[in-house]
Amino acid sequence: MTKRFGSLTAIEELTFGVYPGEFVSIVGPSGSGKSTILSLIAGLDRPSAGLVRLRGASIDGPSLNVGFMLQKDLLLPWRTIRRNVEFGLEARPVSAAQRRERAMRELARCRLEAFADHYPRQLSGGMRQRAALARTLAIEPDVILLDEPFSALDAQTKLILQKSFAGTIGASGVTTVLITHDLTEAVCMSDRIIVLSDRPGRIVEEITLDLPDRADPLARRVHARANDYIAHLFDLMKLDERFA
Incomplete structure (x- = not known):
């Protein structure tokens, strides 16, 4: 190309x-x-x-x-980490319960399940990047x-x-x-x-x-x-x- x-x-x-x-x-x-x-x-x-x-x-x-992860995590500051991970699923035919289940699964995979109800400002830079990865994986690209x-x-x-x-x-x-x-x-x-x-x-x-x-x-x-x-x-x- x-x-x-x-x-x-x-x-x-x-x-x-x-x-x-x-x-x-x-x-x-x-x-x-x-x-x-x-x-x-x-x-x-x-x-x-x-x-x-x-x-x-x-x-x-x-x-x-295709999931795209940039240099910056681009987490939405007014959403909890779990709700950030759910964000990409909201445009898909996925129920609220399924969104939550998938988000928690990916947060666990990224070792962030204990921080699901925290906000981005409460996480370190490395943790925020892991949350961004969880968000990307949640859409199952x-x-x-x-x-x-x-x-x-x-x-x-x-x-x-x-x-x-x-x-x-x-x-x-x-x-x-x-x-x-x-x-x-x-x-x-x-x-x-x-x-x-x-x-x-x-x-x-x-x-x-x-x-x-x-x-x-x-x-x-x-x-x-x-x-x-x-x-x-x-x-x-x-x-x-x-x-x-």
Whole structure:
């Protein structure tokens, strides 16, 4: 697929697939079209050329089968955490009892059931991000898109949350696409990494990771081969001031 914005070509002739249950990270310099790719998968925009397909069907607009989680949690401050998690279900033919049951199930999966009646202001940044993940999982999407969900967190919270997300997403079995500037994060969380060139974004390489279970990114972080993958990514990226 190709996406142009007037005379600017953001991505050009990208072709890749993501398998059911797979966790794929997309890395590349700033401006290489990473966020554009997520917008196209989410149906928020359309490619200038080519198609985006989900289970063989063309994506022509926002899909209830695709969950999109941004850098900010975007929780509604006047709603309790449970009611925030229920929010995405309110446009669907789901009863109030079913909404509550599904919300509590996902809060339990994200280890937040004890905070169901709290408000966002009463939670830490990491807990709010877990609540946002619970909200995304509650709609039972086929695919989750993660747009740098850990970038605003401190280093310790980021590590803890990476492990929490990895376990939760792994247990749910949902297909996941992450964009990140953090090469170590990509290696520690993914089954496969897609490396983009500078604008217009083209695929430089696809890397399938031979590392232990991705449900434990902290264990992967200290694995001997992890450093080899990270070094290879640095070499591919030819890091400079654009990668920021």
